[in-house]
Amino acid sequence: MPGPSYQLWILAVACSLVPRAQPLTPQDSESEEEDETVTPTLWPARVSPSKPVLCDYDHCRHLQVPCKELQKAGPRACLCPGLSSPNQPPDPPRLGEVFRVAEEGRAVVHWCAPASPVHQYRLLLWEGRGAPQMGPPLNNTVRQAELRDLAPGGAYMVCVVAFNQAGKNALPVAHDGESLVGPDFPPFGPCDRFTMPPRPRSLLHAAVGVGTGLALLSCAALVWHFCLRDRWGCPRRQAAPAHMALKPSPVVPSAEFSPHGGPTQMASAAGEH
Numbered sequence: 001m002p003g004p005s006y007q008l009w010i011l012a013v014a015c016s017l018v019p020r021a022q023p024l025t026p027q028d029s030e031s032e033e034e035d036e037t038v039t040p041t042l043w044p045a046r047v048s049p050s051k052p053v054l055c056d057y058d059h060c061r062h063l064q065v066p067c068k069e070l071q072k073a074g075p076r077a078c079l080c081p082g083l084s085s086p087n088q089p090p091d092p093p094r095l096g097e098v099f100r101v102a103e104e105g106r107a108v109v110h111w112c113a114p115a116s117p118v119h120q121y122r123l124l125l126w127e128g129r130g131a132p133q134m135g136p137p138l139n140n141t142v143r144q145a146e147l148r149d150l151a152p153g154g155a156y157m158v159c160v161v162a163f164n165q166a167g168k169n170a171l172p173v174a175h176d177g178e179s180l181v182g183p184d185f186p187p188f189g190p191c192d193r194f195t196m197p198p199r200p201r202s203l204l205h206a207a208v209g210v211g212t213g214l215a216l217l218s219c220a221a222l223v224w225h226f227c228l229r230d231r232w233g234c235p236r237r238q239a240a241p242a243h244m245a246l247k248p249s250p251v252v253p254s255a256e257f258s259p260h261g262g263p264t265q266m267a268s269a270a271g272e273h
Helices: 004-017 026-036 067-073 200-231 242-246
Strands: 099-101 106-112 120-127 144-147 155-164 191-195 255-257 263-265
Touching: 106 155, 120 144
Parallel strands: none
Antiparallel strands: 099 106, 106 144, 120 155, 155 191, 255 263
């Protein structure tokens, strides 16, 4: 049996192996609570699909690139406006206001493309009641054209015609089915009437001509009155003498019908007495 000294040594070794308790401070409690909190797992955010955008396409823009080419050239896909079937004739274009330039005798025509596939455009021009004249073909990017050599004061009618593989658009016609409609076309249609105003230079020339003619007539009248009248034997009218102009005119007897008989002569009172 071991002695008391051996037992004390074993007890001392056992006490040294037991960890000493340390007092808890507020920071230690907070750190422990933070360690106990569960850190949420970060999942990658869901990427929402991008909304489709419309292509930068304008039916009325001059030299507008076709929408299919815009879809290919853009950084991302875009939406084009709906079009009718290419196997059907195109819808009529919308003709805008005709801008007239009277000084140069020309007019600028602007239109908007229809919601149909179009290969080319052409202009039809009527002068008065004559036959229509068809202009050269214009590609499908064109929205503007000029009409030249227009007569001042002339009345014209213009139509825009669109073509594709199925044919061309229809023009508004009258009830007889042959001639175009009357002086008023339907709004936003492919045709319109316009009249060229007279050129300002021609009006100025006419005004100068009329003024010059009046001035020449006035000069001729003055020359005739003061120079050529006596030479050509046209005597001037003489003024009456002063004593003749102031002489009173004699009294002329007048006849008066009496209700009781025939006419009686009225004379001055001095002649009766």
